[in-house]
Amino acid sequence: MKKTYMLAAAVLTFVAADAQAIDSTGCGLGSMAWRGVSGPEAQILAVTTNTSTGSQTFGITFGTSGCDPDGRVTGGTQKMVLRFIENNMEQYALDAARGEGETLDTLAGMLNMDKRTFAEKSRQNFARIFPDGNVDAVYVTGKIFEVVKA
Template sequence: MKKLIAAAALISASSFAMADNGPAGCGLGTAVVFPDANEWHEHVLAATTNGTSGNQTFGMTSGTLGCESANGPLKAAEAFMNDNMDQLAADSARGQGETLDALAQVMGVEAADTAAFRATVQSNFDSMFTTEATAGDAFRSLTEAMSQDKALQKYVG
């Protein structure tokens, strides 16, 4: 029975080992519950916690829980744009709105730079939201426009 439990735990752990944080991946189990895991069984428990608590997706999207990467917020922003393209286009045309503010938050834009972000998006609306633009196209246009603005280039660098 102990061998069966150990085998199931190892299989479970291997299915969740996706990040560069060792065999347990990233998530609540790695970052909070078992941050100093050294033994194989600690890695198994950390990976199981990561997978069963459903927090790896959140960590990867938000760049938290040990899932940080240099471009984490940008990946999350592109995914956000993909999921909210129509409403984001409407808000971008106006230079204000809940979806535009949410995008700024996802990208980590500080409150002091939000006005510049809104203005940049609105002034680049035509290049971001062409009739054939995909979310990826809009995202590339947005990051290009932000890289040209001194206040905003730190968010895309």
């Protein structure tokens, strides 16, 4: 019976790890050592290394091992906005220029902002977000966060 539980736990661990995003291990020594390697095995090894060495806690405290020195949790919203912009940048540019549209409403929801406020900030700062036709999604996402903070 005990072996059955152990086997079930092992299988669930691999299934759950496989369902996570490639970069789901965060910062820390393990995350740095296994960076660029995909698959559940690499993620499990990275998390195990982070946990067993305490490097993630140390890194968060002192800003080492790829952790944000300000202690911010990075990723979540910024990654979600980046993915959205990667797939909708042209439509976002059109909507931002007009100050209305579905992409503005969606982004306002992602950023937990009032739709009108976000739409107006996007319209007013269009030239800052899109200074020329050679911007990429990372640049646009960064500018969106700058505009939102202002």
